[in-house]
Amino acid sequence: MPEHLWRVxxxxxxxxxxxxxxxAMLGLAAGLVGCFTLLRRRALVGDxxxxxxxxxxxxxxxxxxxxxxxxxxxxxxxxxxxVSGMFGIASILIIRRGTRIKEDAAxxxxxxxxxxxxxxxxxxxxxxxxxxxAGLESFIYGKTASMVESDAWLIAxxxxxxxxxxxxxxxxxxxxxxxxxxxxxxxxxxxxxxAALMSVVVVITIIGLQAVxxxxxxxxLVIPAASARFWTDRLVWMMVLSSAIGxxxxxxxxAASAMLPRLPSGAMIVLTTGVGFLISFLVGARRGLLIxxxxxxxxxxxxxxxxxxxxxxxxxxxxxxxxxxxxxxLVQARxxxxxxxxxxxxQASNDGWVSENIxxxxxxxxxxxxxxxxxxxxxxxxxxxxxxHHADIAPQRVDRDADAIExxxxxxxxxxxxxxxxxxxxxxxxxxxPHASSAEGVEA
Amino acid sequence: xxxxxxxASFWTVEWNWALDGWIxxxxxxxxxxxxxxxxxxxxxxxxxxxxxxxxxxxxGLAAAFLISGSRSSGWMFLGAVIVGxxxxxxxxxxxxxxxxDEGASMGVVFTTLFAAGLIMIVLAxxxxxxxxxxxxxxxxxxxxxxxxxxxxxxxxPTDIPRVVVVLSIVTLINAAFVGLFFKELKMATFDAxxxxxxxxxxxxxxxxxxxxxxxxxxxxxxxxxxxxxxAMLVVPAATAYLLTDRLGVMILLACVIGxxxxxxxxxxxxxxxxWFGFRSTTTAGMMAxxxxxxxxxxxxxxxxRGLIPQWIxxxxxxxxxLTDDVxxxxxxxxxxxxxxxxxxxxMAMQADLNAWMADVLLTNRFAIKSAVKYHAWRGxxxxxxxxxxxxxxGTSGTGDRSKVLVPKLTGVGRSEAESLVRxxxxxxxxxxxxxxxxxxxxHQQAHQLEHFTDRQLQDQLDHQTDSPEKDPHxxxxxxxxxxxx
Numbered sequence: 001m002p003e004h005l006w007r008v009x010x011x012x013x014x015x016x017x018x019x020x021x022x023x024a025m026l027g028l029a030a031g032l033v034g035c036f037t038l039l040r041r042r043a044l045v046g047d048x049x050x051x052x053x054x055x056x057x058x059x060x061x062x063x064x065x066x067x068x069x070x071x072x073x074x075x076x077x078x079x080x081x082x083v084s085g086m087f088g089i090a091s092i093l094i095i096r097r098g099t100r101i102k103e104d105a106a107x108x109x110x111x112x113x114x115x116x117x118x119x120x121x122x123x124x125x126x127x128x129x130x131x132x133x134a135g136l137e138s139f140i141y142g143k144t145a146s147m148v149e150s151d152a153w154l155i156a157x158x159x160x161x162x163x164x165x166x167x168x169x170x171x172x173x174x175x176x177x178x179x180x181x182x183x184x185x186x187x188x189x190x191x192x193x194x195a196a197l198m199s200v201v202v203v204i205t206i207i208g209l210q211a212v213x214x215x216x217x218x219x220x221l222v223i224p225a226a227s228a229r230f231w232t233d234r235l236v237w238m239m240v241l242s243s244a245i246g247x248x249x250x251x252x253x254x255a256a257s258a259m260l261p262r263l264p265s266g267a268m269i270v271l272t273t274g275v276g277f278l279i280s281f282l283v284g285a286r287r288g289l290l291i292x293x294x295x296x297x298x299x300x301x302x303x304x305x306x307x308x309x310x311x312x313x314x315x316x317x318x319x320x321x322x323x324x325x326x327x328x329x330l331v332q333a334r335x336x337x338x339x340x341x342x343x344x345x346x347q348a349s350n351d352g353w354v355s356e357n358i359x360x361x362x363x364x365x366x367x368x369x370x371x372x373x374x375x376x377x378x379x380x381x382x383x384x385x386x387x388x389h390h391a392d393i394a395p396q397r398v399d400r401d402a403d404a405i406e407x408x409x410x411x412x413x414x415x416x417x418x419x420x421x422x423x424x425x426x427x428x429x430x431x432x433x434p435h436a437s438s439a440e441g442v443e444a
Numbered sequence: 445x446x447x448x449x450x451x452a453s454f455w456t457v458e459w460n461w462a463l464d465g466w467i468x469x470x471x472x473x474x475x476x477x478x479x480x481x482x483x484x485x486x487x488x489x490x491x492x493x494x495x496x497x498x499x500x501x502x503x504g505l506a507a508a509f510l511i512s513g514s515r516s517s518g519w520m521f522l523g524a525v526i527v528g529x530x531x532x533x534x535x536x537x538x539x540x541x542x543x544x545d546e547g548a549s550m551g552v553v554f555t556t557l558f559a560a561g562l563i564m565i566v567l568a569x570x571x572x573x574x575x576x577x578x579x580x581x582x583x584x585x586x587x588x589x590x591x592x593x594x595x596x597x598x599x600x601p602t603d604i605p606r607v608v609v610v611l612s613i614v615t616l617i618n619a620a621f622v623g624l625f626f627k628e629l630k631m632a633t634f635d636a637x638x639x640x641x642x643x644x645x646x647x648x649x650x651x652x653x654x655x656x657x658x659x660x661x662x663x664x665x666x667x668x669x670x671x672x673x674x675a676m677l678v679v680p681a682a683t684a685y686l687l688t689d690r691l692g693v694m695i696l697l698a699c700v701i702g703x704x705x706x707x708x709x710x711x712x713x714x715x716x717x718x719w720f721g722f723r724s725t726t727t728a729g730m731m732a733x734x735x736x737x738x739x740x741x742x743x744x745x746x747x748x749r750g751l752i753p754q755w756i757x758x759x760x761x762x763x764x765x766l767t768d769d770v771x772x773x774x775x776x777x778x779x780x781x782x783x784x785x786x787x788x789x790x791m792a793m794q795a796d797l798n799a800w801m802a803d804v805l806l807t808n809r810f811a812i813k814s815a816v817k818y819h820a821w822r823g824x825x826x827x828x829x830x831x832x833x834x835x836x837x838g839t840s841g842t843g844d845r846s847k848v849l850v851p852k853l854t855g856v857g858r859s860e861a862e863s864l865v866r867x868x869x870x871x872x873x874x875x876x877x878x879x880x881x882x883x884x885x886x887h888q889q890a891h892q893l894e895h896f897t898d899r900q901l902q903d904q905l906d907h908q909t910d911s912p913e914k915d916p917h918x919x920x921x922x923x924x925x926x927x928x929x
Contacts, residue, residue: 113736263567
């Protein structure tokens with residue numbers, strides 16, 4: 001086994017070299033193209049397309065065989081696949097534009113009907129004298145492992161063309177994906193660009209069809225791009241990452257199946273990229289699950305802390321003579337559970353905002369805490385004032401609305417609010433509590 | 445009978461109820477079971493769920509085999525359904541939690557699971573002879589071969605194909621679900637928030653629906669192949685969606701279309717290849733093609749939304765507007781020349797009347813010609829000789845114009861044209877006085893509205909604009925000539 005492993009890793013076998021090279025090129029191009037289809041929300045177009053290619057393959061085979069040619073020659077079959085794939089795309093566009101059927105149903109219709117027709121024709125091809133359909137079936141499951149040198153070159157060249165087209169039309173495609181209407185209004189030939197993008201998808205799908213098979217080529221178009229999305233918000237980085245993930249998945253998958261020849265290589269490739277997706281989904285730096293959970297937790301914690309400080313500040317404000325606040329008062333103040341309040345207070349005292357007297361369960365603000373609490377309270381009231389005066393929100397409701405947004409106010413926004421509300425504020429630095437002030441007004 | 449159609453003459457299908465009957469029954473049951481749920485999938489934009497599920501169940505089958513060690517269909521069914529539901533849940537979860545596009549999350553899940561399934565099958569290959577190809581094609585043709593004895597109340601124990609029994613049960617379950625929860629399903633589909641606020645969980649409905657789709661997909665693909673499930677889930681429902689706006693009708697139509705396609709598909713599969721000298725082909729594939737055929741028919745010819753009816757309606761509207769415009773134009777010319785010269789003379793002054801009218805109405809001469817002919821046929825326009833009128837007016841008549849025939853409004857035509865012009869000018873008046881439209885734009889707006897204004901609306905406009913004498917451009921508004929006291 002180690003000897004075999006070494007042979008694969010050092011690429012000593014010509015065949016292994018060919019397969020790995022071809023697969024890697026395909027993964028690279030598919031990853032790149034997949035970014036655009038993903039961003040255009042057409043991730044499963046490849047699925048419909050791959051299925052729609054089948055009748056073309058069968059017709060090409062039947063036709064050329066009936067004419068006396070070699071029906072199983074690859075260029076013929078790929079030409080048939082391309083033509084019928086284009087028909088499929090055209091049908092999807094017609095259904096989408098000409099009827100009220102939505103994209104997903106259009107894909108489903110084209111996918112199943114074309115594939116049904118394809119199976120039909122394959123069934124007929126099987127009945128022809130030299131029509132052993134074994135060669136054709138490789139399109140459904142793929143035959144990565146039996147890729148020969150000419151296939152690999154075909155894949156490499158086609159992939160390279162797709163990459164060149166995508167990179168060359170990067171700006172246009174970008175606009176098409178993010179703001180089609182804007183692109184149209186700027187005078188870009190949107191329909192033409194869309195057609196160009198779809199043609200690239202067709203090419204990738206067709207060559208992938210032959211390499212990894214019908215179901216699995218979809219994976220190469222979807223998974224790397226979806227994985228890359230977890231790592232970055234920038235298109236160019238996404239493209240680079242997606243290509244890298246696609247290429248890596250193909251390399252590792254093909255190598256793994258070369259080591260364990262019984263395992264189907266197409267499936268191994270997809271499984272490897274699937275693992276890549278899982279990792280990205282969990283730990284992706286930009287939108288991964290863990291980073292999101294961490295972000296949400298820290299936001300919640302900061303909101304809790306802000307609420308606590310504001311609560312304390314307001315309690316001291318209403319009664320300037322008091323020295324501390326008791327636990328019971330705090331528990332009643334907001335709908336905090338005992339456990340949660342305990343945690344919030346602990347954190348706040350660790351951070352030095354709050355000083356506590358454990359035995360008496362009494363709490364007070366430290367000097368630092370007080371200035372922070374004043375800042376927060378001021379921000380909250382500014383925002384409330386703004387909502388009351390400029391957004392016509394009733395004073396009774398304003399607290400909740402202010403709560404929803406105050407935690408994300410930037411310092412510049414606060415400054416702007418202040419200048420907006422100058423008339424109401426006068427020279428006071430701390431606006432009065434809109435709820436309390438009305439009550440005070442009654443008392444006075 | 446399947447496979448032996450060579451003795452049949454061109455159009456007669458050799459039909460054996462014991463074989464073809466059961467095959468068609470299986471196809472129809474699959475169609476009805478799928479269509480019942482498919483309508484909701486199409487409306488909820490989850491059409492590809494069936495495709496994803498039926499690809500992804502492969503590892504379920506393999507795992508069920510590896511765990512139970514048997515190929516009994518019960519275990520297989522359970523394994524496949526579990527993985528099917530898992531596919532739906534997982535892609536939902538990735539969609540929501542990872543903010544990944546719905547299609548993409550589905551694509552990620554089902555391709556990965558499919559790959560895993562392929563590998564599991566290969567790894568277990570020496571112990572299991574699962575053919576992944578069978579998942580794609582199904583084996584609807586062998587339906588009659590595998591039978592169960594089912595006790596039927598009146599007939600006693602009867603041999604019924606296993607597939608038919610299983611699909612009947614699934615169909616009944618789906619029908620019961622849709623029938624019992626129709627209101628809830630409807631609400632959850634069109635207004636999930638309303639559904640939740642009125643006391644039942646739209647989410648629960650969603651998950652039950654996904655589970656039933658998984659059950660249906662598994663039950664169907666086991667016997668008829670995955671491609672037929674996908675076709676039957678999506679295509680008949682989409683076809684019905686083009687034909688009606690009512691959910692109940694849509695479901696019924698989808699079932700009928702699906703069942704008809706199943707029957708037609710089988711007939712086609714048996715018959716069509718024989719025309720070219722082949723034996724019959726895959727029935728499941730042909731059934732899918734038949735649904736596609738039905739869909740195409742609906743796209744092209746659906747009475748309200750079909751491309752052809754829509755085109756015809758558009759052309760008819762264009763024609764009505766053109767003929768209206770011709771009438772109104774003649775009226776306006778008559779009006780302009782009323783005091784000085786008879787209309788026919790003024791028209792004759794135009795070197796080529798048709799071309800001039802075409803120019804004014806932004807169309808071509810041929811259209812004008814046909815419109816005039818149409819009006820002449822309906823008695824709205826008569827052709828008068830220009831020459832005679834020139835003579836009576838006393839202007840310099842020229843001999844070569846004596847043969848010029850020009851259109852002239854008849855009594856009926858005039859009153860109709862008057863009504864049109866009245867609509868137009870009332871609208872203009874209305875737009876200026878009530879809507880404050882810009883003076884330069886009112887003509888265009890009134891021009892659009894006049895064709896859709898009937899007598900009642902005219903009177904209303906008249907009333908609202910205080911029955912003016914003249915329109916904003918200063919032309920007189922014709923009075924309602926056929927007013928009865």
